[in-house]
Amino acid sequence: MAWRILLCGVATSSRARWSKADSLEELAALTATAGGDVVERLIQVRPKLDPATLVGRGMVENLHSTCRRHHIDLLILDEELTPTQQRNLEDQVRVRVIDRAALILDIFALHARTSEAKIQVELAQLEYRRTRLTGFGVEMSRLGGGIGTRGPGETKLEVDRRKIEQRIAALRKDLKKIDRERAVQRERRSDMFKLVLAGYTNAGKSTLLNRMTRADVKVSDQLFATLDPNTKPLSLARNVSVLVTDTVGFIRNLPTQLVASFRSTLSEVLDASLVLHVVDASDEQVDRKIDAVNDTLGAIGAGDKPVLMVFTKVDRVFDDAVVKRMKRSYARSVFVSGQTGEGIDELRAELLRRVEKEMVTRTFTVPVHRYDLVSLLHDAGRVVKEQATRDKVKLSVIGFRPALARARTRVSAALKA
Ligand SMILES: Nc1nc2c(ncn2[C@@H]2O[C@H](COP(=O)(O)OP(=O)(O)OP(=O)(O)O)[C@@H](O)[C@H]2O)c(=O)[nH]1
Numbered sequence: 001m002a003w004r005i006l007l008c009g010v011a012t013s014s015r016a017r018w019s020k021a022d023s024l025e026e027l028a029a030l031t032a033t034a035g036g037d038v039v040e041r042l043i044q045v046r047p048k049l050d051p052a053t054l055v056g057r058g059m060v061e062n063l064h065s066t067c068r069r070h071h072i073d074l075l076i077l078d079e080e081l082t083p084t085q086q087r088n089l090e091d092q093v094r095v096r097v098i099d100r101a102a103l104i105l106d107i108f109a110l111h112a113r114t115s116e117a118k119i120q121v122e123l124a125q126l127e128y129r130r131t132r133l134t135g136f137g138v139e140m141s142r143l144g145g146g147i148g149t150r151g152p153g154e155t156k157l158e159v160d161r162r163k164i165e166q167r168i169a170a171l172r173k174d175l176k177k178i179d180r181e182r183a184v185q186r187e188r189r190s191d192m193f194k195l196v197l198a199g200y201t202n203a204g205k206s207t208l209l210n211r212m213t214r215a216d217v218k219v220s221d222q223l224f225a226t227l228d229p230n231t232k233p234l235s236l237a238r239n240v241s242v243l244v245t246d247t248v249g250f251i252r253n254l255p256t257q258l259v260a261s262f263r264s265t266l267s268e269v270l271d272a273s274l275v276l277h278v279v280d281a282s283d284e285q286v287d288r289k290i291d292a293v294n295d296t297l298g299a300i301g302a303g304d305k306p307v308l309m310v311f312t313k314v315d316r317v318f319d320d321a322v323v324k325r326m327k328r329s330y331a332r333s334v335f336v337s338g339q340t341g342e343g344i345d346e347l348r349a350e351l352l353r354r355v356e357k358e359m360v361t362r363t364f365t366v367p368v369h370r371y372d373l374v375s376l377l378h379d380a381g382r383v384v385k386e387q388a389t390r391d392k393v394k395l396s397v398i399g400f401r402p403a404l405a406r407a408r409t410r411v412s413a414a415l416k417a
């Protein structure tokens with residue numbers, strides 16, 4: 001049976017109540033993704049958070065009676081809880097209490113598939129938990145399993161502080177190794193034009209990747225369905241191929257531990273030649289989610305990457321005024337549906353335009369007998385002219401700027417040797 005869950009949030013003014021209600025809506029979606037059943041939601045309007053219990057005295061009592069009345073198993077707070085607040089609330093409300101960050105960590109733990117994702121999630125969970133252990137290693141086991149305590153795969157989360165420190169050190173070492181492997185992979189792809197799909201979780205990124213590249217990435221109406229980057233080739237025209245990467249989605253206030261330990265996954269974006277910021281056009285929170293994604297891009301150092309806004313799910317938008325407004329606010333954006341394929345040709349045309357802006361023509365002259373260099377140049381781009389004299393051959397090549405720069409270096413080095 002699903003866990004029975006009570007959600008609670010604090011609005012700092014009555015005007016902030018509505019945005020808090022939206023925030024609880026998202027918290028409910030996260031809870032459902034984690035397999036919980038939201039039974040009741042409570043919002044308290046309070047200008048200041050209580051240092052001891054976060055919510056006020058009256059709300060603590062309300063939470064206590066609501067939990068008894070509805071047989072609640074778990075209380076989830078939308079705000080970040082200090083370890084003390086968490087403990088005090090558990091003592092007074094008499095159910096388990098977690099915050100939004102712990103819930104997100106839990107979903108990541110459930111969805112981690114590859115060893116890289118598992119390492120990153122476990123590290124984030126341990127970093128989160130480390131600050132929450134007081135005295136001599138609190139007995140986590142008294143809390144039992146369930147939402148908020150699940151570890152990636154079969155690994156049991158450690159509860160002992162000394163063991164946690166050791167485990168964190170080991171995981172950090174593993175991650176360093178993975179980072180190095182990634183760097184090698186990146187180097188190998190450095191000649192290609194790279195598109196990276198970034199966007200709020202559930203925006204429709206994987207659906208778009210599947211539609212554009214006939215890939216088969218898992219799509220689901222859950223939050224954070226994708227944790228591991230998937231890179232696929234995409235041909236935009238004869239001789240114009242790029243790579244498209246689908247990666248983990250963003251969310252408002254991504255827990256800091258996750259940002260830190262998912263740095264290598266998140267930093268896929270840093271490697272992009274062009275970021276496709278994928279937006280769910282049918283979402284009522286569209287502007288706020290765009291802002292959250294832009295904030296996250298800034299936070300990971302990708303704030304100045306070239307971006308193309310791609311509004312998807314237009315098949316679900318029935319109000320033309322909505323699309324008009326978005327077209328006005330976000331000039332040069334593209335409107336598509338990953339599901340029906342509507343607008344995908346326009347998207348491809350726009351991508352080709354963007355890629356072609358980065359294409360250049362270069363001429364190379366190599367000795368006629370150096371077939372190896374001639375073939376290297378054929379690999380580096382499209383050879384549009386080839387003129388042979390008695391002992392030399394001159395080639396004009398159109399290609400991606402960094403690829404041709406690299407070919408130039410390699411050809412010169414080979415000729416000097
Ligand atoms: N109607 C409609 N639904 C879509 C479209 N694109 C995606 N969806 C649905 O939206 C949900 C999320 O789609 P995904 O492609 O998994 O979204 P994502 O951005 O990869 O999500 P995460 O990996 O979880 O961050 C799924 O239920 C999809 O079927 C679309 O163009 N139209």
Ligand SMILES: [Mg+2]
Nearest residue numbers: 205206225226
């Ligand atoms: Mg996805």
